[in-house]
């Protein structure tokens with residue numbers, strides 16, 4: 001299957017977890033009715049993005065949010081990258097976790113954010129995920145009828161090594177539930193997606209919450225799809241909404257053949273390895 005219809009769901013996130021799940025459910029129904037194969041929700045879509053909230057909203061794997069996302073996939077027979085949610089483990093450590101479900105609602109992927117978002121930009125955005133979150137330790141690629149897809153969460157995508165390792169594991173598309181802000185978004189969002197796409201000759205897809213200027217953290221929005229050639233195929237604005245796009249995965253092979261960056265690597269001189 002070389003053509004895949006994906007949907008960016010740039011939803012508004014509010015305080016009520018169950019309302020957020022309901023909003024996601026409404027969007028997923030709509031995009032599935034419009035023939036979408038795979039839908040993507042934003043980073044931390046069940047909770048306003050705030051460190052204090054993460055432990056409060058956190059759930060064990062298999063609890064309400066997990067079940068609800070799985071049901072959305074199954075009831076609508078689509079692949080669903082469930083943005084991310086705060087996940088807790090038996091030691092009460094909390095992670096920023098993205099779950100992926102197949103058309104039958106089976107969990108086929110899980111990524112715990114590996115690089116926590118700890119920044120302090122003078123006169124701009126400060127945030128310290130590590131106040132309440134623990135990083136994951138895995139590089140994540142999942143399998144679909146459309147081939148292998150890489151998955152990471154927001155700040156993770158700033159680290160080129162991580163994207164390259166996903167490509168070394170076979171990814172032709174990389175999906176990034178995200179929530180950039182009004183300091184780094186205008187400066188780096190497009191550039192980061194275009195850079196990762198060009199370096200790795202992949203479709204790079206970012207899905208963010210819509211902008212809420214009254215929220216504790218103001219999301220940049222601008223959910224985006226960039227092509228293996230580095231073009232912006234589509235970029236949303238800051239408002240709530242969704243967009244369905246068809247991606248041709250043969251285009252990845254074409255670009256990799258015409259401009260052979262992956263195959264021309266000097267692996268006799270250097271290599272990148274997962275530990």
Ligand SMILES: NC(=O)CCC(=O)C(=O)O
Pocket residue numbers: 043117153154155156158178179180181184185188
């Ligand atoms: N949620 C995040 O990881 C935000 C990352 C971000 O804004 C950045 O500039 O990087």
